[in-house]
Structure formats: C-alpha cells, structure tokens
Amino acid sequence: MSQLDTSGNCSFRDVDTVMRTLQLAVHIPTFLLGLLLNLLAIRGFSTFLKKRWPAYAATSIYMINLAVFDLLLVLSLPFKMALSHVRPPFPSLCTLVECLYFISMYGSIFTICFISLDRFLAIRYPLLVSHLRSPRKIFGICCTIWALVWAGSIPIYSFHEKVEKYTCFHNMSDGTWSAKVFLPLEVFGFLLPTAIMAFCSSRSVGILLGRRNHTQDWVQQRSCIWTIVVSLAVFVVSFLPVHLGFFLQFLVRNGFIVECRARQSISLFLQLSLCFSNVNCCLDVFCYYFVIREFRMDLMAHRPSRIQLVLQDTLNTRG
Secondary structure (H helix, E strand, O other), X not given: OXXXXXXXXXEOHHHHHHHHHHHHHHHXXXXXXXXXXXXXXXXXXXXXXXHOOOOOHXXXXXXXXXXXXXXXXXXXXXXXXXXXXXXXXXXXXHHHHHHXXXXXXXXXXXXXHHHHHHHHHHHHOOOOOHHHHOHHHHHHHHHHHHHHHHHHOHHHHHOOOOOOXXXXXXXXXXXXXXXXXXXXXXXXXXHHHHHHHHHHHHHHHHHHHHOOOOOOOHHHHHHHHHHHHHHHHHHHHHHHHHHHHHHHXXXXXXXXXXXXXXXXXXXXXXXXXXXXXXXXXXXXXXXXXXXXXXXXXXXXXXXXXXXXXXXXXXXXXXX
C-alpha cells in the first residue's frame, strides 16, 4: 500500500525494487507452508469435531474458522505477488484480490479476539457460560464474523477511484486515507479487538496462576497458559506493526509528514510489515499445536485407567 511515484522529486522506486525481491523470498515459502499447515489444521480439528462432539465443538469451530481465514490469505498471495508489480488485466480482479487479502486479515483478528473472549469466560465463569458455548451459537458467531468483514470490505471498492496509473496494493486514492474511512478501520478493526484480547488474556493467565496451589490439574492449566501467551504473542507480532504502518501512512497522505526521506522510510516499513504479517498464517500453527495438546491432555486426564476398566468390567460381570 505504497505510492510507486509521487509528484516532485520524491521517488519510491528503490523501495519497491527492494520489496519485489523480499516478497518473493518471504511469500513463496509462506504460501507452501501455509497451504500445507492450514489444510492439516482444518483436517485435525474436523476430526475432533466429529469424534468428540460436543465436548470440543466450540474450540474446534473457532479454530477451523481461523484456519479457513488463513487459507484464504495463503491463496491470495500468488495474485498479490503478481499484481503488485503489473497492471491488472481488468480492475475487478485487483479489487477481488485486495478484498480476499484484507478480509482474511481482519477475519483472523476478529476470530482470535472471540477465541480469547470465549476462553476467558470459560475460565472465569465456567458454569454460567456453559450454555452459551453450544456449537450452534459458536457457528453463528463465526458466520457473523464473516458478515462483518465482508461488509467492512466495501471501502476497498474505492481504493483506486480516480487513480489512472496504479497496481494492486499501491497508489490508493486519497479517499482511502480519509479520516472517515481510516479511523473506524483502525479503531474497530484493530484497537478494540486488541484491547479485548489483552484484557482477556491477562485476566485468564492471572486466574490460572491463582489456582496453581489449589488444583491437581496444574499441568493441564500450565498448557492452557502457554496457549494464551503464544496466541497473544503471535497476534501482536503479526498485526501491531501493520497497523502502526497504516497510521504512519495516514499521516503521510494527509500532509502531516512531508519530508521525502521520512515518507520513503514509512513506505518501506509499511510494505515490510505487510509482508511479514502474512507469515501469521504459518505462525498460527503454534496456537493449533497447543490447543490440540490441551485436548489430548484433557482426554488423558478423563480417560479411565486400566485398573478402573478392570474393576468396572468386574462389576458389570457380577451385575
């Protein structure tokens, strides 16, 4: 989302030349790994969903939804690499690729936010919210997320309005960077979900640590803490630099930053952060790993021992 050239003597060609090479180095392995890992994640959680219904349904539905959004981002990467440097054969193709890309980004943000909120409520109010975590209601929440991000993609259709020379993800129109478009996106698309996730994560970890000396399931709860911490770390690393870059570019496009070198640095920072944020579709596999590990530990904790099975079989035989 940079400017290839601007009026005057400030050129961004060197920035785009560097990014062209870097994007190939980052996006190709991201595409291959992301495609494989997210397909495996969808398959793994679908198996839990079928075999352990409804015990693990809520978390599995959220995780499948997150993996689908990540898969959508992965599938958009080849088009993003190609269309970022050449004119699209027809404008609607550019709009479609940009829609898929940003829908997957904000869909992931909202899904991770709801996963964090769901986990906090389950830890803090386990009896009160048990009826709120039915598979149907979780599926309804995921459908709502899809509806929200598709509705929020409407401004994308004006990204290149009245811009004659552009390539996808570059040379956005002035209207794209207006306060009425940018500020709601920044507040409701990132700052609010981040605040909710930070609050829920910190409170969940605090509650679990407070139960450390009062429970026999400390190993399982420690795994839960790791899941929360890793999820928060992946979220911050993936999305904070991108939205900081968006904010700096907003200042540039609205005349608050005019010095050429600063504008070039901001353009490079924004493109770098967008490039590396795509790795999020691979980093989420760490979250999947810890969640599946939780599932397995929970199954082991509730699986009857061999002695219990023998005793139960003996009782059944005597009965």
